[in-house]
Amino acid sequence: MIQNRLCNRRYSWKCVSDFGRAATARRKIDVLAMSWKAGLRVAARRVTGAFGLVPVVLLLQLGGCATTRVEQSRQTNAVLGTGEAMVILGRATYNDRETEESFTDCLADILSQGSNPIRLVSEDQFKDDLYPWFEARTAPTNANDLGRLFAEAGVQAQIDQSSIRYLAWIEGDTVTVDKGGSMSCAVSTFGGGCFGMSYWEQDASYEASIWDLKNLSASGQISADSNGTSYLAGLVLPIPILARPGNAACKGLAAQLRVFITGVDD
């Protein structure tokens, strides 16, 4: 039996000032939350064991849901001025986990659109213009290095020319934390199809560190954590029910980043 509830459609964030005063604000925004995960897992196991049509049909009525939590810590109150731009950079590492290019692309797409678009300099353009100072090996690791970097010939002039005020370093990734169920597909001369069900739970965790290139200091951090379970139901045709926590984290982070940078919600 499937026990499910509708998605709560809410997430929250917490603002912490640099003076140690924790001002907590919770707002309801259009990001889905899920609490019927366990129920669906039971259903997945049942369907895998003895295929039943009703649970699958019920599942198809639902969409994949993800819970997103966004937190912000702010050190300065400066906002983007007229004509000033921002650049979003994915932090590159030499280990096996790295911020996906698709995530920074998603952020850039959202921030450059809407009723309150932010002027963005593309990551490729920025890295080319400032080569070799922002390669994986040479990029500054904290805002304290900015002073030394800006003392290098041409760096300050290049930043001024592009009118880049803020730099947002994005760190984090999406990982699969759990998976189960099974599905098999077969093709024969009489046709084919897929039967069974599988699920996988993903956890997306990202953090944006915002640096002010005018004051050569760190402005704050925003983190977004999202969790969701996706399902693949095989009812002759494989039918995916995707939660897309990475996308939910992107939307949550982009919304908060916009408020942080411009001081205005979209």
Place this chain on the structure above:
Amino acid sequence: MKRFKINRVKWSLRAFSVTVLCALLASCTHTLTVSGRIPTPLIEPLPVSIGLIRPPEFSTHIHREKLPRGGGDWTIELGALQNAFFENLFDTVFQGVQPVDTLGCRAEDKSIAVGVRCSDGFVRLSLLEYAFLPPELSGLKFFSASTKYQLELMNADGAVLDTWVVVGYGKNEGGGFQPTDALNAASVEAIRDAGARVALEWPKRRNVQTWLDSVGVKNDPKPIM
């Protein structure tokens, strides 16, 4: 009529099978000409002139490899991009760069180029090794590539002052359907990484500093971030 129909179906199936087989075989052979943007380094050039020596195969280097466990045959043309990249890099790192084939500053060279002073030194740049790893073999989510270059510094008389081997590394998320795109991006990143090290680390090497001092350049090395 019925027999004709059966034959037609049979031949259609055969044609389909052959097409699928050809597609599978083609998917096991990958050819890539590495291409990408060539950035101009934002650095202050060293006020010296050098003769840049590259072996002929540097600009035409092709890496061929047959990967184990069904990884396929790979042909990667690296030469054109790395040649253009390092030409541009050295043009910025040094105030004067002259591509040359031979060492030393001979008397006849001076007579040919009247008024043009000999180089302060020579740099021989060669690719020692290029390697790559697809996700199927590494077990990771991305393609990785590395380039190993050797820089040999010689004075105006051709005496070797310094030999430095530099490795550049790059990686890119391997899209299952665009393996060549991912490897291209990883290879470009590896060349850029090596280039960044050449631009920032090489001038700070002790032997290079000594050479710069000997040709009258006051160079104040700054720490690398």
